[in-house]
Amino acid sequence: MPAWKKRSATWCEARRSALPVPATATRSSFATIGVSFHNVEKRFGSLAALRSVSLEIRAGEFVALLGPNGAGKTTLLRMAALLMNPTRGSVFFSTGAASEPAQSHRQASAFRPKRAIGLVGHSTLLYDELTATENLTLFADLFGLSDIAGTVAAALEDCGLASRAGSLVRTFSRGMRQRLAIARALLHQPSLILLDEPAAGLDRHGLAWFSARLAKLKTDGCTVLMSTHARNESLDLATRAVALAGGRVDNDSGSAGDPRALLAALRTEQ
C-alpha cells in the first residue's frame, strides 16, 4: 500500500494503549473504547455543522447527546463512526486501559476501531430486497464472525423477529425495520455504540426491548453515545449529557457530573 494511502487515516488514530481484536471477537475479548474530538470543525460548503468541538468520551460512559435539529449531533456521530472526516481537528480512539502503555508495535497496529463500532443511523442501513436473515448474515460475514447462523438466529430471536426471519425487509413495518437495524448494529458486539435517534419508529414494546438492551450494554461496560432531541425512557441510563447548539458544545454535565439537570431541561422543552 502506498504511504500516502496510509496517511489518509491519521485523523482517527489509535491513541495510548491499543489491544488486538481477534477476527471472531466477543465483547469480553477486547477493551471498550472511548472517543475524543479535538477542536473538530466540519463544514459543508459555507455551512459550519460543527465549530471547534472538543469532547472526550471515556470508555464505558453512556452519553446522551442532546440538541435541536441541525445542532450537529448526526455529524458528530458520523465522524465517530469513521464515515466522515473533519474539515479541521482530529478524532481519536482510546481503549479503557488508557494508563497502560502499548505493549508492542504489533499489538498497536492490530487495533482496528471499525470492529469495535456499531452505528444505528437515521436510515436503517439495511437492504430492502434481502430478508432479515440475509441482511444479518451479510454483515456477520463482513465482520468475520464465527458461527454466523447461530449468531444471526440469536440476534433475530433477541429483537423479536425470528418468526419473520425469511421475510424481505421491504415488507416490514417501520418499527420492525428499526429493531432489525439495532440488531444489525449490535451483531458484532461492538464496544462503542453510536445511536442516532434510535427510538424513532419503535412502539411501546419496541422501546421497552430497546431500553432493556441498552441497560445490558451499559452493564457490559460498553461506551454509548446516543443522540436525541426527544425525551425517552432510555435516556435515564445516561451517565453524562452533552447539549449541542449551532454546532458547538452548549452544555456538558461532564464525566463525573450529574446529567439529570440537562435531561430535565429536555423534558421541560417538550
Place this chain on the structure above:
Amino acid sequence: MTTVRAAGIILAKELRLEFRTRELLTATVIFALVVVVLFSFAFDPTAAESRRYGPGLLWIAFLFAGSLMLNPSFAREQNNETLDALRMAPISSFAILLGKILANFIFMSLAELVLVPVFAVLYNLSLAGIVWRLILVLVLGTLGLTVTGTVFSAVSAHARMRELLLPLLLLPLLTPLLIAAVESTASLFAEQPALDRTWLAFLAGFDIVFLTASWLLCDHLLAE
C-alpha cells in the same frame, strides 16, 4: 479478512439482489437488443457492410447497455444508506469496489451472451472459428467498461443529476477503449479473421491502468 474474500461477499450480495429483482439485467438486455434490431433496419446488412459497420454498432449497443446498467450500481446503495454499513465493516474500500466491478462485469457479460448471437444472425456474420478470440476481446473490453463505469458510478452517486452525470463523465474517458475494442472486433470480422495484438494490448493496458487507479483512489471514491 482478505480483500478477495470481502469482495466475494459483496459480489454474492450484488448477484442475490439482482437475480431477485432482475431490475438491471432485464432492462439492459431489452434496451441493447432494441438498439441492435433498429440498426439492422437502418441499412441492408449484407456481410460486407456488416463487417464494416457491425463492430461499431455492437460496441455502441454495449456502451448504451453499460451506461444504463452501471448507473444504479452505487445509486441503489443510497436508498437506506447501505453504503455506510459497508464502509463501517472492517474491510478495505477496494473490496467494496471490486465486488461491484465483478458483479457489473458478470451482468454485462450475461447481456453480451444474449446480444452477440442475435447480432450475428441479424447482421449475417459468422462466429465460427473466431468465438474464443472474440470472447477474449469482449472480456477485455467489457472489463474496461465495467471498471471505469463502476468507478464513475461511485463518483456520481452523491450527485443530484447522477443519471446525466455518469454518461457525461464516462463517454469521453471510454473513447480510447471503444476505439481499441471496435478495431479488435473489426479485425476478427474481416474476411481473413486475425487478432490485432496491438489493439488487444491497448485494451489490456487500459484495464490494468484503470484497475490500478481504482485501487489507489478507492478510499477517496467511497468517502463522503
